[in-house]
Amino acid sequence: MPIAHIMASGMTGLRAAGDLVARMQFSKSMRIGEAKDYVAKKLNVSAADLSDEYVMRGVREELDIGVITSVPGCAKGIAAKMNIEKLLDIEINSCAKFRKTIGQ
Amino acid sequence: MAKEYFLRMGDGEKIFMTKEQIIADLQDGSADAADLATVPTLSDDKLDKLLEIITNPSRIVGVEPGMEVPVTHDIGAIRIDGDQGNSGVGIPASRLVGSMMHERAFGADTMELGHIDYSFKPVKPVISQECQTMESCQQNMVIPMFYGAMPNMGLYYTPDGPFENPGDLMKAFKIEEAQASMLHAAEHGIRDMIWINQRLYKVGSDGTNFDTIGAAGDSDLYASLNAIEALRKEFPNMYIEAGMAGELVLGLHGELEYDGTVLAGLWPHEQVKLIAKAGANVFGPVSNTNTSRSSAWNLARSVTFVKATVEASTIPCHVNMGMGVDGVPMLETPPIDAVTRASKAMVEVAGVDGI
Numbered sequence: 001m002p003i004a005h006i007m008a009s010g011m012t013g014l015r016a017a018g019d020l021v022a023r024m025q026f027s028k029s030m031r032i033g034e035a036k037d038y039v040a041k042k043l044n045v046s047a048a049d050l051s052d053e054y055v056m057r058g059v060r061e062e063l064d065i066g067v068i069t070s071v072p073g074c075a076k077g078i079a080a081k082m083n084i085e086k087l088l089d090i091e092i093n094s095c096a097k098f099r100k101t102i103g104q
Numbered sequence: 105m106a107k108e109y110f111l112r113m114g115d116g117e118k119i120f121m122t123k124e125q126i127i128a129d130l131q132d133g134s135a136d137a138a139d140l141a142t143v144p145t146l147s148d149d150k151l152d153k154l155l156e157i158i159t160n161p162s163r164i165v166g167v168e169p170g171m172e173v174p175v176t177h178d179i180g181a182i183r184i185d186g187d188q189g190n191s192g193v194g195i196p197a198s199r200l201v202g203s204m205m206h207e208r209a210f211g212a213d214t215m216e217l218g219h220i221d222y223s224f225k226p227v228k229p230v231i232s233q234e235c236q237t238m239e240s241c242q243q244n245m246v247i248p249m250f251y252g253a254m255p256n257m258g259l260y261y262t263p264d265g266p267f268e269n270p271g272d273l274m275k276a277f278k279i280e281e282a283q284a285s286m287l288h289a290a291e292h293g294i295r296d297m298i299w300i301n302q303r304l305y306k307v308g309s310d311g312t313n314f315d316t317i318g319a320a321g322d323s324d325l326y327a328s329l330n331a332i333e334a335l336r337k338e339f340p341n342m343y344i345e346a347g348m349a350g351e352l353v354l355g356l357h358g359e360l361e362y363d364g365t366v367l368a369g370l371w372p373h374e375q376v377k378l379i380a381k382a383g384a385n386v387f388g389p390v391s392n393t394n395t396s397r398s399s400a401w402n403l404a405r406s407v408t409f410v411k412a413t414v415e416a417s418t419i420p421c422h423v424n425m426g427m428g429v430d431g432v433p434m435l436e437t438p439p440i441d442a443v444t445r446a447s448k449a450m451v452e453v454a455g456v457d458g459i
Contacts, residue, residue, distance in 0.1 A: 001438055002177060005425060005459050006211050008166040008444035009451050010175040018213030019247040022174035025420045025457065026248060026311065026343035029385045032173055032420065032457040048170040066246035068208055077244040084246070091341060094242035094249075094308035 014060070014068040017043070017050040020088065027090045042087055063087060109159045112442040114395035114402050116435035123159065126400045130154055133404035137391070140352075141371035143412035146404060150453050154407065157449050158400055164444045167451045174458045176345060176386070176422050178315055180216040180252055181206065190222065191427070191436055200240045207247050213458075216252035216313050217241055223256035224293070225265070227300050234300075235307045242308040248343060251304045252313035255297065255328045257320035260289035267292075270356060286323035286357045290330075297331035302338070311343025314384075319349035321356030322367040325375075329362045329382045336383025346379045347388025347424050348372070351409060372409050373416040380419045386458070388424045389413045395434045399442050403431035403449055410454040420457035423450050 011018030017039060024035035036047040043063070049055040060067045065087060066080030075083055082095050108120040121129070130151050138145040146154070157165060167173075179190055181202025186192020197205070199217055206212040217238055219227045227234055234251070241249050261269040267289045273282035301312050312335070317328040332344055353375065355368025362378050370378070372389040379387045391406035410430065414421045428434035431446030450456045 001427065001432075001443055002175070002183070002206075002212070003210050004164075004438075004440050004443040005175055005447050006213075008164065008447040009171075009173055009459055010211065011172045011213050012211035013207060013213045013247050015211045018172075018174050018211070022176070022213045022248050022458070025174060026345070026385045027341065029419045035420075035457075051170065051172040068211070070208075077246065078242065080246045093305065093310055093341065097242075097306075097308040 011051050012053065014066055015053050016056040017060075020065075020084065021050060023084070023088060023090065023092075039088065042089070111158060112399040112433050112439055114393045114397050114399070114434055116433035116439055116442070118439075119398060121398065121400070123155070126155060126158060126398075127151070129398050129400040130404040133397070133401035134408045136401075137405040137408035141373060141409060141412065143371075143373055143408065146408055146411070146453070150407075150411075151404065153453050154400075154404055154449055157445050157452070158403070160445070163441050165448050166444060167448050171451055173451055173456060174213040174422075176214045176250075176313065176388075176458060177206070177212060177216050178252070178313075178347075178424070178426050179222055180218045182218050182220060182222065186220065188436075190220070199237055200244060203241050203245060203249065207245055212247060214248040214250065215245065216250035218252040222252070222254055222315070223259055224253045224297050224300055225256065225259045227253060228296060231300060231303050235303055238304055238309050239307045242310075248310045250311050250313045250343060250345065251301065251309050252315055253300075254316045254319060255293055255314060255324050255331075256316070257286075257289050257293050257324040257327060260292055261285070265289070283357050283359070286321070287360075290323045290327040290360075293324075293327035294330045294334070297327070298334050301331075301335055301342075305339055305342055311345070311385075313345040313347065315347050316349035317346055318353050321354040322360045323357050324349075325353055325367050326357075326360040326362060329378055332379070332382040332384050344384040345386040345388060345422065346382075346384040347422070348375060348390040351391045372413040376413050376417045376419070376421065380417065384419065386420045386422050387413070387417060388422050390424045390429050391431075393428045393430075393432065393434050399431065399433065399445070403446055406431040406446070407449055407454045410450060410456060414455045414457070422458035423454065423456045425450065425459050
């Protein structure tokens, strides 16, 4: 059933930009329109492009913020999140914890 | 013979209705919600839009391109390895693997880690295990990763917990003792929810999904609001989602307040104001599905509640759309036609910020 919602209404996560828009809703309590506009501006795409897998695949690979398939050499896991932090100008808790762990 | 369209009952059974019958149920469902919560009924153009969605001949429908919204989760990877009690499918996989499957294979926008009981109280004895798994998830995943659990104050009462069961006390007309028991349980619940989330946040959790708030009545909401307030004060950047158990806060205690507002009897558009005041980032409104009514009646009723909530809210609303709530049939395997119609209606008619 969650997949039915994802297909009907969701932003499809790493396939497009669902995780990025969700991060702005949760880190800044942004409503959907504001969150999409914020992310679109940071990615230099239109708000409609944020759900477009064709556009976002290239953007995510270029910015190295995590892609849905296992591309050798691309940032994965916490490495991708550290790039997302810089891109969206937010602090992600696990990244802050990771920096503290390695003494940065 | 008048043309008939296929719909679902609230329990998922396929039924056939004429356009006139569907319109009558849409109007009746919206009027029911409006009457209960004292909110506006859906306008004619909104009812027309619902009719268009419901009578769409396709099996699966979806929102118009550009209107997609982020989706949050309920129960997380327990959906993969859990048993039927959690609507799990019993695939032996770790919670990390299950979460990564949601991220990489299913296209989830967010994910969450949850204990098999999915309640806060049983997490206490296994907190180190939960922290270790959360650390592994955060190292390997990109999408926001929450810890999800239910306040579930029922676990604090006998025979499952230390406090005398308020139901038993009320049956003996010991009303004040029942209220005292609920307050004691709430105080312990607040302490536990804060303690658990402090530890998970310190190992890198993005935040917490308080799921099915109010399941044990107004003391459940009281405990959740106070826990959220304390966590927000200590962790300004913690992601906090607060989702409800039902459309109405049941007044089992009856006199508990938050910020000067009596909690008993609050409807979704009133609940959201207190949730925002406490410091949550996202609210999950709920409207219960009536299994004896059609999907047209249930969906119009739910959209009426949720639209009023979205309009009254200052924070994003991710409507709860699991089995048996907000237009989704009360069935473990809800039909995809009904789920996708409810999904589209909530985004395009109620205007939700997420699901």
